[in-house]
Amino acid sequence: MKNALPILIGCALALPATPARATGDTEPGVVIVNARVLDGTGAPARKVRVRLAGDRILEVGGPAPRRGETIVDAAGLTLAPGFIDTHSHGDGQIFDLPDALADTSQGITTIVVGQDGGSPYPLKRFFRRLDRHPAAVNVAAYAGHGTLRDRVLGDDFKRHATPGEIEEMKTILEKEMSAGALGLSSGLEYDPGIYSAPEEVVALAKVAAASGGRYISHIRSEDRYFWKAIDEIIEIGRQAKLPVQVSHTKLAMRNLWGKADRLLARLNRARAAGVDITGDMYPYLYWESTLTVLFPERDFENRDTAALVLREIAPADGLLLTQFDAEPSYAGKTVAEIARMRHSDTVTTLIDLIRMSEARRLETGDGGESVIGTSMREPDVERLMAWPQMNFCTDGYLEGPHPRGFGSFPRILGHYVRDRRVIRLEEAVRKASALAAAHMGFPDRGLIKAGQHADLVLFDPATVIDRATPALPHAVSAGISRVWVNGVLVYADGKSTGERPGRVLRRAAGA
Ligand SMILES: [Zn+2]
Numbered sequence: 390m391k392n393a394l395p396i397l398i399g400c401a402l403a404l405p406a407t408p409a410r411a412t413g414d415t416e417p418g419v420v421i422v423n424a425r426v427l428d429g430t431g432a433p434a435r436k437v438r439v440r441l442a443g444d445r446i447l448e449v450g451g452p453a454p455r456r457g458e459t460i461v462d463a464a465g466l467t468l469a470p471g472f473i474d475t476h477s478h479g480d481g482q483i484f485d486l487p488d489a490l491a492d493t494s495q496g497i498t499t500i501v502v503g504q505d506g507g508s509p510y511p512l513k514r515f516f517r518r519l520d521r522h523p524a525a526v527n528v529a530a531y532a533g534h535g536t537l538r539d540r541v542l543g544d545d546f547k548r549h550a551t552p553g554e555i556e557e558m559k560t561i562l563e564k565e566m567s568a569g570a571l572g573l574s575s576g577l578e579y580d581p582g583i584y585s586a587p588e589e590v591v592a593l594a595k596v597a598a599a600s601g602g603r604y605i606s607h608i609r610s611e612d613r614y615f616w617k618a619i620d621e622i623i624e625i626g627r628q629a630k631l632p633v634q635v636s637h638t639k640l641a642m643r644n645l646w647g648k649a650d651r652l653l654a655r656l657n658r659a660r661a662a663g664v665d666i667t668g669d670m671y672p673y674l675y676w677e678s679t680l681t682v683l684f685p686e687r688d689f690e691n692r693d694t695a696a697l698v699l700r701e702i703a704p705a706d707g708l709l710l711t712q713f714d715a716e717p718s719y720a721g722k723t724v725a726e727i728a729r730m731r732h733s734d735t736v737t738t739l740i741d742l743i744r745m746s747e748a749r750r751l752e753t754g755d756g757g758e759s760v761i762g763t764s765m766r767e768p769d770v771e772r773l774m775a776w777p778q779m780n781f782c783t784d785g786y787l788e789g790p791h792p793r794g795f796g797s798f799p800r801i802l803g804h805y806v807r808d809r810r811v812i813r814l815e816e817a818v819r820k821a822s823a824l825a826a827a828h829m830g831f832p833d834r835g836l837i838k839a840g841q842h843a844d845l846v847l848f849d850p851a852t853v854i855d856r857a858t859p860a861l862p863h864a865v866s867a868g869i870s871r872v873w874v875n876g877v878l879v880y881a882d883g884k885s886t887g888e889r890p891g892r893v894l895r896r897a898a899g900a
Contacts, residue, residue, distance in 0.1 A: 417459065418441050419459045419461060420454040421440075421845075422454065422461070423462055423465075424436070424466055424468035427815050428449070434814075439468060443843075444876040446841050449837055461847075463847055467847070468845060469837070469848070470834070470836055471496065471834070471872065472496045472497045473497070473500075473826055473834070474781075474825075475501045475781075476782035478504065478505075479492065480503060480528075482787040482788060483519070484522060486787045486788065487522065488524075488889070490787075490880075493880035494883075495795065495797065501530070501571065502530045503536075503574055504574050504576075505533070505574065505579060506534045506579060507576065508530055508531060511565065516568060523891050525880075527844070529571055529896075530569075532572070532574065533574050534574065535576055537558040546580065547584050549586045555592050558589075562593055571603055571605075572602030572604055572896075573602065573604050574607075575604070575606045575607065577608060578607055578610060578682055591628050595628075597629070603633070603830065604629065606634070606635065607636045608621065612701070612764075615642070619655060622666065623664055623666060626659070627659075632828070636784075637782060637784045638669065643701045644701065648769075649773055650772065652773075653772070653773070670782065671783055671785075672770060672801050675791075676762050689740065702762070703763055705728060708761075708763075709760065710727070713746070715756075715757065746758040774812060781798060781821050790862055794863075795855070795865065796856065797855070800854070802850065802853045803855065803868070806850075807850060830897060832897050842876075877890035
């Protein structure tokens with residue numbers, strides 16, 4: 390395949406193969422020549438040289454390479470700021486898979502973890518461990534509301550928190566914020582967040598706001614109570630006076646299909662009224678979560694609820710179990726297939742499956758199930774993708790069951806930009822880099838500009854495409870040629886280089 394692209398790392402003189410890490414004044418740096426440079430602002434590409442020195446971009450459009458400098462000839466390729474994944478589940482495996490191939494192979498140079506209300510605790514220790522054992526990519530984190538609830542309420546979480554408990558959570562959150570959390574994340578469709586009163590979340594969001602932080606949320610409902618959940622996040626932004634972001638924005642129920650314009654109008658109205666609300670999304674028609682999330686009242690035995698799930702949210706042949714520890718032979722099969730195997734109907738089967746995984750959860754503490762559900766429509770995905778305030782994410786694991794973990798950004802560039810022409814390439818790059826940096830509060834990443842950190846991706850807009858599928862979720866994308874993090878090459882010619890220059894991105898003062 391045309392994955393190995395015609396790149397030459399030519400050395401003008403005998404030089405180390407990896408870029409110099411000291412400052413450019415004293416040591417020769419790297420010059421990338423002949424690239425079409427998209428700087429992340431949304432401006433058209435320019436053919437200019439980009440010179441790196443140490444971990445920074447030294448100059449853009451400077452003079453020809455000098456003796457001693459390493460030349461990267463990028464003829465025919467496009468150079469962009471490294472992509473920023475604003476909703477990553479990489480925290481689970483980052484110490485086991487520090488090369489983070491899922492990320493670097495799609496041009497991602499920074500991941501933002503601690504999502505959906507769940508974060509490593511305490512963040513101070515997680516960050517210190519990452520400082521000592523860096524990954525190939527930069528890592529920033531939110532402090533999770535569910536994690537705070539877990540610390541304070543423990544197993545007794547199926548209720549509102551008391552004022553005293555909210556005070557305790559606020560104290561813990563303050564510590565997480567001073568450790569460098571970007572803000573507060575929530576997962577209000579999951580346990581334990583689903584049992585919180587809106588006032589509890591507002592009270593905590595105010596703590597994040599007091600430290601200049603943000604709020605990011607898997608909102609309280611992505612299907613039946615969607616509009617109420619959108620109103621709730623807008624209200625949190627209004628009351629707590631901080632930027633709020635809707636995680637993995639989607640229209641994932643039959644009666645929400647075709648309502649993208651209505652959603653965007655509501656978000657734009659909130660913005661016009663002074664609420665800094667933004668969103669991120671991944672480019673697939675199917676999500677990945679648990680079966681239990683489909684039952685917001687947790688009425689797992691209710692046949693009417695199960696029937697509604699299969700009729701309105703995801704059909705039985707669109708619910709694919711990717712993991713099912715209670716009966717491992719069901720993994721890789723849809724609920725429709727399992728119903729046939731069990732000589733049963735799909736409603737009964739869905740109820741039976743949840744009963745099995747809940748029994749397992751009571752026994753082992755983990756239901757051990759994961760499902761991919763097909764609930765979205767292409768026109769809605771395209772309308773949302775084009776919203777100027779929508780940046781991109783993977784919502785992926787470093788080795789997870791959904792192809793989004795390996796394929797999201799190349800899929801946007803190949804399928805949605807080149808093939809479907811949903812947005813222009815320069816706009817897609819802006820959303821993947823500078824817009825995401827603005828939404829996360831990273832002041833010196835996301836642009837190709839002198840002084841910025843040298844997080845860069847070199848790719849071929851003509852061939853870039855995702856290859857990961859539900860059957861092969863870890864297939865590496867095509868068309869991503871080279872990726873640098875803090876000036877160091879981390880991915881080239883389809884492979885990790887083994888370098889791990891990633892840093893912890895603690896919340897910047899005043900960002
Ligand atoms: Zn989520």
